[in-house]
Amino acid sequence: DIQVTQSPSSVAASVGDRVIITCRASQDVSTWLAWYQQKPGKAPKLLIYGASNLQSGVPSRFSGSGYGTDFTLTISSLQPEDFATYYCQQANSSPQSTFGQGTRLEIK
């Protein structure tokens, strides 16, 4: 099974900051990597698919990069509504999909 590991597990930042979250896959997943945002009590929301493709309707301050085993999600200028938990997910072994353990983004 392909595992995905996120870091950090939590991060505190301020509005306007640039934040980078990383995801590492246990084996090569090419660009079959997605990022989701989840707010408390809500379903996850797809942000990025194919490692770097912005899902329709997602603000351009979100961006993704990476290939193979190492990936990043960057939020260029944090907004108040961005404080949430972020998950990466690999779909290389589709239909199996494995989620990371999550990164909680908190207000500093």
Add this chain to the structure above:
Amino acid sequence: QISLNESGPTLVKPTQTLTLTCTFSGFSLSTNGVGVGWVRQPPGKALEWLALIFWDDDKRYSPSLKSRLTITKDTSKNQVVLTMTTMDPVDTATYYCARRRYNIGWNWDYWGQGSLVTVSS
């Protein structure tokens, strides 16, 4: 307008079978490249994929839970049903149904609001 909605019991006893129904609208599960599946999330924990059914009735399951899961669809009713046998307290979680599409890398683009299932005697 695409929506998905989970329904089912909020409380089940250990050893019982859980049946959850996902009723969706705004798309068809007979469209090529579309699937509907289930993801769960124990309180305070990460997401876990459970099962997926494709437009062509192909069915796939999480290897770790495969023996306990069955997924079916009723295209005419726009419903997908998940059954999970031999429920245990560790299965307490919010269960989400969601749509998965090929042209966004087989990722989940629309989700239901989730259904919290508690397993307790």
